Amino acid sequence: MTPELRHLRYFVAVAEHLSFTVAARELHIAQQSLSQQIAALEHALGARLFDRDTRGTRLSEVGRVFLPEARAVLTRADAALETARKAVRGEIGRLRVAFLVSTANYMMPPVVRAFRKRYPDVELLAEAVGIADLVAGLREDRYDAAFTRPPLVDDLVTATLVAEPVCAVLPAGHPLAGRAGLRLADLAGEPWVLTPRGSWEPWHRKYDTDFRAAGFEPRVVQRADGVPSLLGLVAAGVGVTRLARSAHSLRRTGVVFVPLADEQAETVMAWHPARDRQAVRNLLDVAAELAASIDLTEAG
Amino acid sequence: MTPELRHLRYFVAVAEHLSFTVAARELHIAQQSLSQQIAALEHALGARLFDRDTRGTRLSEVGRVFLPEARAVLTRADAALETARKAVRGEIGRLRVAFLVSTANYMMPPVVRAFRKRYPDVELLAEAVGIADLVAGLREDRYDAAFTRPPLVDDLVTATLVAEPVCAVLPAGHPLAGRAGLRLADLAGEPWVLTPRGSWEPWHRKYDTDFRAAGFEPRVVQRADGVPSLLGLVAAGVGVTRLARSAHSLRRTGVVFVPLADEQAETVMAWHPARDRQAVRNLLDVAAELAASIDLTEAG
DNA sequence: CGGGGGTCACAGGCTCTGACTGTAACCGCT
DNA sequence: AGCGGTTACAGTCAGAGCCTGTGACCCCCG
Numbered sequence: 001m002t003p004e005l006r007h008l009r010y011f012v013a014v015a016e017h018l019s020f021t022v023a024a025r026e027l028h029i030a031q032q033s034l035s036q037q038i039a040a041l042e043h044a045l046g047a048r049l050f051d052r053d054t055r056g057t058r059l060s061e062v063g064r065v066f067l068p069e070a071r072a073v074l075t076r077a078d079a080a081l082e083t084a085r086k087a088v089r090g091e092i093g094r095l096r097v098a099f100l101v102s103t104a105n106y107m108m109p110p111v112v113r114a115f116r117k118r119y120p121d122v123e124l125l126a127e128a129v130g131i132a133d134l135v136a137g138l139r140e141d142r143y144d145a146a147f148t149r150p151p152l153v154d155d156l157v158t159a160t161l162v163a164e165p166v167c168a169v170l171p172a173g174h175p176l177a178g179r180a181g182l183r184l185a186d187l188a189g190e191p192w193v194l195t196p197r198g199s200w201e202p203w204h205r206k207y208d209t210d211f212r213a214a215g216f217e218p219r220v221v222q223r224a225d226g227v228p229s230l231l232g233l234v235a236a237g238v239g240v241t242r243l244a245r246s247a248h249s250l251r252r253t254g255v256v257f258v259p260l261a262d263e264q265a266e267t268v269m270a271w272h273p274a275r276d277r278q279a280v281r282n283l284l285d286v287a288a289e290l291a292a293s294i295d296l297t298e299a300g
Numbered sequence: 301m302t303p304e305l306r307h308l309r310y311f312v313a314v315a316e317h318l319s320f321t322v323a324a325r326e327l328h329i330a331q332q333s334l335s336q337q338i339a340a341l342e343h344a345l346g347a348r349l350f351d352r353d354t355r356g357t358r359l360s361e362v363g364r365v366f367l368p369e370a371r372a373v374l375t376r377a378d379a380a381l382e383t384a385r386k387a388v389r390g391e392i393g394r395l396r397v398a399f400l401v402s403t404a405n406y407m408m409p410p411v412v413r414a415f416r417k418r419y420p421d422v423e424l425l426a427e428a429v430g431i432a433d434l435v436a437g438l439r440e441d442r443y444d445a446a447f448t449r450p451p452l453v454d455d456l457v458t459a460t461l462v463a464e465p466v467c468a469v470l471p472a473g474h475p476l477a478g479r480a481g482l483r484l485a486d487l488a489g490e491p492w493v494l495t496p497r498g499s500w501e502p503w504h505r506k507y508d509t510d511f512r513a514a515g516f517e518p519r520v521v522q523r524a525d526g527v528p529s530l531l532g533l534v535a536a537g538v539g540v541t542r543l544a545r546s547a548h549s550l551r552r553t554g555v556v557f558v559p560l561a562d563e564q565a566e567t568v569m570a571w572h573p574a575r576d577r578q579a580v581r582n583l584l585d586v587a588a589e590l591a592a593s594i595d596l597t598e599a600g
Numbered sequence: 601c602g603g604g605g606g607t608c609a610c611a612g613g614c615t616c617t618g619a620c621t622g623t624a625a626c627c628g629c630t
Numbered sequence: 631a632g633c634g635g636t637t638a639c640a641g642t643c644a645g646a647g648c649c650t651g652t653g654a655c656c657c658c659c660g
Contacts (some may be wrong), residue, residue, distance in 0.1 A: 001646095003305070003381065004304040004305050004306060005302075005303070005304050005305055006302075006304060006647095008380075011369065019607080020607085020608060021606085021607070021608080024601095027647070029647090029649090030608095030648070030649060030650080031607095031608075031648075032608090032610085032611095032648085032650085032651095033647065033648050033649070035609065035610095036609095036646095036647075036648085037647080037648095038608095038645095040646095045381070045384045045385065045388060045652085046387040047384075047387070047390050052608060052609095053364070053607080053608080053655085054606090054607050054608065054609095054654075054657090055606080055607060055608095055655085055656050055657065056607065056608090057607085057608080060386060061387065061393045061394065061577060062387040062388055062393070063390055064393070064394070065383060065384065065386075065387035065393050066380070066383070066384045066387065069379070069380035069383050069384065072376060072380065073373070073376050073380045075378045076372060076373050076376045077303075077373045079369070080366070080369035080370060080372065080373045080532065081303065081345070083364060083366070083369050084345045084369065085346075086345070086364065086365075087362040087365035087366065088345060088346050088347040088362055089493075092365055093361045093362070093364070093365050094361065094364070103400070122562045136647040154461075163603085167618095175660045198628065202604080249351075264436060277361060279361070279363060285535070306618095318611090319636080319637095320636080320637065321635085321636070321637080329619070329620090330619070330620060330621080331622075331637075331638095332620080332621085332637090332639085332640095333618065333619050334621090335637065335639095336618075336619085336636065337619095339638095340618095341615095352636085352637060352638095353626080353627080353633080353637075354625075354626040354627045354635085354636050354637065354638095355627050355628070355635080355636055355637095356627095356635090356636065356637090357624080357637080358637080366621095367610095395648095413602095500633080551606075
């Protein structure tokens with residue numbers, strides 16, 4: 001027989017009470033069972049742990065040496081289980097989080113800061129990545145969660161954190177730049193700069209639907225990847241585009257943001273449903289709480 | 301269910317091989333049993349430790365956190381068992397040893413030194429005590445072993461370590477002081493100084509037998525407890541006495557030691573048979589080895 | 601000095617756990 | 631499609647661990 005934690009627990013109980021009867025009562029087992037288990041432990045060690053006779057029980061020399069050892073093992077085991085439970089509660093471990101580059105600017109700092117503060121023992125790995133890599137990473141278990149913009153794909157779940165106005169982005173001095181608001185149809189005749197279709201198909205399908213609903217197909221004069229590039233082209237007067245208002249923080253000069261009626265851009269947290277760990281829930285909770293208390297699109 | 305060491309062993313094995321099948325082979329159990337036990341452990345922790353599917357097994361985040369914990373517990377448990385085994389082998393623990401005052405002078409230093417060197421992790425408590433306290437201490441489990449002189453009592457076991465000549469102790473200038481050897485009968489007419497009968501009955505019964513065999517009853521002019529006192533009285537010319545030769549080391553002047561034919565004084569190690577621990581055997585071995593290599597009666 | 605209350609050990613029986621075997625479902629590679 | 635690999639499910643069984651009943655023993659008290 002090889003000793004188990006139960007034997008150590010029993011041994012410590014007997015050693016503490018110096019009585020099989022009392023220890024058995026505390027352990028909620030019969031005195032005979034306790035005697036049996038201690039005997040098994042003694043047999044495994046090759047020596048008696050207690051000098052016992054009809055009038056009581058005393059620790060033997062081996063028992064005296066073994067007692068602090070047994071206690072140490074039990075304490076270590078308890079700590080191990082507690083650590084495991086912390087991991088289950090998502091209070092310890094590692095969390096790999098992707099931020100869509102275009103949202104990283106305002107989302108990453110406050111979210112990372114708040115999560116680190118709330119869960120200091122979780123190793124948070126934050127990364128700003130493109131949308132394709134973000135989705136692939138979630139699917140391939142390279143990321144545990146991601147902050148991004150919908151629409152994504154069916155096999156990922158998302159939770160909406162913030163919604164903000166979508167704006168027409170016009171070169172400074174554009175005839176429509178002074179308007180307080182616009183409708184997408186107002187920009188039917190404009191030259192457009194947009195991202196390459198290949199960047200993320202679901203987004204472009206949504207754009208198609210939006211433009212169709214507005215009754216026109218945009219005349220695309222140039223395609224460029226990334227929000228800074230688009231803003232640069234607009235500032236250069238190449239054309240107009242359409243972006244979430246928070247993109248304004250990336251360029252303040254040469255461009256004008258005019259809200260588009262009835263259009264909202266959402267920022268969501270996304271994760272793989274099969275890897276729905278508590279730490280992911282905790283991240284969502286922190287982010288949602290943050291979104292409820294401050295305007296994240298203005299942060300960063 | 302509360303996790304046992306077995307579960308941790310199983311968990312570590314699976315984590316090391318990242319395969320239930322291979323780990324089960326190593327553990328000499330069926331893969332199904334291993335799956336069952338891991339499932340039980342996971343149930344106890346409230347989370348999966350492995351992400352497993354038809355094509356393999358990977359550690360989950362909780363598993364990753366738990367692995368070093370489980371290893372630490374197992375390591376600690378191994379250390380505890382090893383410590384216990386050391387205690388069984390008498391290589392660790394506490395040993396309470398009594399030395400009869402009249403032997404302590406030459407026995408204690410070499411024995412304690414040799415034992416400490418051989419078993420540095422054993423806490424050796426050495427004490428020089430009178431014969432009555434020594435025997436009572438062995439019986440009452442206040443001492444684990446004692447170095448003393450026979451005869452003792454039936455319920456203690458002894459092992460002889462050294463034998464040395466018994467000498468007549470005469471005042472310097474005594475008519476018989478120049479002899480190379482004596483017989484006890486030669487001292488029939490002398491005045492005697494002896495220890496009080498109450499000091500240790502078995503010794504005095506032996507003295508009685510010896511004197512009777514020599515054909516006389518000693519005329520005791522004074523009784524004094526302890527070898528130094530006896531030597532002092534002899535040196536003062538009060539009378540003669542009879543001591544083991546090693547007592548000579550306690551007083552060099554005013555007394556003469558003349559060997560008595562056919563008489564030997566033994567030094568023995570004594571212990572209680574019911575408390576025959578390995579550490580006691582080790583002490584005996586060390587002492588016997590020492591006695592075989594050097595003349596202990598000349599040491600100290 | 602005998603009885604009551606305390607100790608732990610022994611004996612026999614029950615239950616459930618941890619093991620086994622056999623099988624299924626699934627994946628990836630050939 | 632079949633083969634070699636994975637883990638999971640189902641049914642069975644021996645034994646470990648627990649129980650109850652009992653005995654031997656010691657100490658204290660009336």
